[in-house]
Amino acid sequence: MRRHSCFVFLFCGLFLPRILGFPQTNISIDCGSLLPNHEVKPQTTAPPYLIDVPFDAFEPGNEILVTLHGLNDVGFKEFHLQAREIEGDVPVGTFNITDSNTKGLECQNVTNSAVTNANSDVKQKVTTKWIAPHGVKDVRFTATVVQDLEKLWVGIQSKTLTPTRSESVNGTGKSKRKV
Numbered sequence: 001m002r003r004h005s006c007f008v009f010l011f012c013g014l015f016l017p018r019i020l021g022f023p024q025t026n027i028s029i030d031c032g033s034l035l036p037n038h039e040v041k042p043q044t045t046a047p048p049y050l051i052d053v054p055f056d057a058f059e060p061g062n063e064i065l066v067t068l069h070g071l072n073d074v075g076f077k078e079f080h081l082q083a084r085e086i087e088g089d090v091p092v093g094t095f096n097i098t099d100s101n102t103k104g105l106e107c108q109n110v111t112n113s114a115v116t117n118a119n120s121d122v123k124q125k126v127t128t129k130w131i132a133p134h135g136v137k138d139v140r141f142t143a144t145v146v147q148d149l150e151k152l153w154v155g156i157q158s159k160t161l162t163p164t165r166s167e168s169v170n171g172t173g174k175s176k177r178k179v
Contacts, residue, residue, distance in 0.1 A: 029080035031107035031114060032089060034144045034154050042144075042154040048074040051081070051141045051158035058161050060134040063096060066141055066158070069125035077122055078146035082107065082114045083130050086138045086160065093136070096129040138162050 029036045036042075052067045068081055082091040091113040097104050101123050104112030115128050130141070141158040 029078075029116070029144050031080075031082070031091065031105070034080060034082075034142065036144060036146065036152060036154075040150055040152060042152055047145065047153035047156045048072065048147075049076065049143070049145045049153065049156055051143055051156060053141065053158050053161060056159065056161060057164045058132040058139070059164055060132055062132045063129045064132060064161070065127060066095075066130050067125055067127045068143055068145070073124060074147070075122040075124055076145045076147050077120045078117045079126065079143055080105070080114060080116050081128070081141060081143045083139050083141050085136055086140060092139060093133045094131050096131060098129055099126050101126050102128055132163070136163060 048071045050069060050071060052069065053064055055064065058064055066081070066083075068079060070076060081095075083093045084090065085092055091107045091110065094110065094112045095104055095115045097112065097115065101118055101121065102115050103118040105114040105116050107113045115126075117123070117126075132139075139161045143156045144152065144154045145156060146152040
């Protein structure tokens, strides 16, 4: 009897929401194109989301705080965030996961080269830290944001960050200061 009860509980938990038609998001997003595996076409209107970074420049090894947030309390369920060179379509640098609503992704065989949602809870903002790599040119953060099953935006971009070189970077390439 106990085994039967466990089976019924497991069945209800896994399949009943789908049978009753509760919406499931769990949309995966391609690392290269940033397009979702979802039939809904991306919105063409201005996105109600911004990617904020506090600086215009970076040094290799800097940890840059990156915040993705909705405007006027607009929430979102899912997202995919990367840093890319202006002329590139490959993620650069890595992320230090600092927000419980986020998790790192492996793109182009690089661990934590992108960030995505850790759950489908509605969020107003997520924050992470990007670790600037060596040898890159101007960089922008680019995101796909899924508001719900009917609305998503692809290619949301931050301002441009430019690499600099100064004496504050030691011989190992690690910045002596955090940005």
